[in-house]
Amino acid sequence: MSDENTTPEQEPETAVTPETESAEVDPVEALTEENAELRDKLLRMAAEMENLRKRTEREITDTRAYAIAGFARDMLSATDSLSRALMVLPAEARANADDTTKSLIEGIEMTEREMQRLLAKHGVKPIEAEGQKFDPHKHQAMFEVPDPTRPEGTVVQVVQAGFAIGDRVLRPAMVGVARGGGAAGKAEAPAEGEGGVDKQA
Structure with a gap:
């Protein structure tokens, strides 16, 4: 009897084992x-x-x-002051100045040059303006100049130089811009046989 009881209990176990094995994930x-x-x-x-x-x-x-962008901007104000001091001095007054005044003028000029050199040493460069096409990111238009010989929007006069450090503008150049010249300035008269109607036709 014990054999008969054991056999039914073992049969379900053997029936579940294949299903369990098939449900297991492949370790690889x-x-x-x-x-x-x-x-x-x-x-x-x-x-x-x-x-x-x-x-x-x-x-x-x-x-x-x-x-040094902030410091360089302040330095530019100082160099501008030196430049203006030299510009307002008439050439005649400079030529007729006594030795002391001439030494003072030369000292101002040397100081300005040295400041410009130090700015350039630290990456501060002047912005090209005159003769260039007006760029609102680099130039600030102060006035327009009627000039049919220049292309429209060309910088024809620089009032105050602009400076940049790396790719950043420290101060835009204050400029005068040409007006009235069209895309390529005043058109040249067409040569004979070019443009218009051929008279020999």
Whole structure:
């Protein structure tokens, strides 16, 4: 009897075992998926670290280049004052000045040149303006000059020089801009046989 009781209890167990085995995940496939996930995370982390490195380098470069922007702007005001002092001095007064006055003038000129040299040493460069096409990012238009011989929007006069440090404008150039010249200035008279109607036709 004991044999009859045991047999029915063992039969269900043997019937469930194949189903359990088929439901189990293949360990090789599981490891492959886990490896792919880890590789993806690693690649993402490496990309983030590279972006962070580049951003940090860019910020350091910008800080080095533009840290003196405020000081340089103040220096430009000082050099402008020196330039104006020299400009208002008539040439005759300079020529007839005594030795003390001449020495003073030369000292002002030397100071201005030295300040300009130091600004250039630290990356402060003048903005090209005269003869260039007006650029609102670099130039500030003060007035218009009727000039049919120049293309419309060309800078024809610089009232005050502009300066930039790196790619940033410290101070735009104050300029006068040509008006009335069209896209290419005054058109030249067409040569015979060019433009208009051919008289021999």
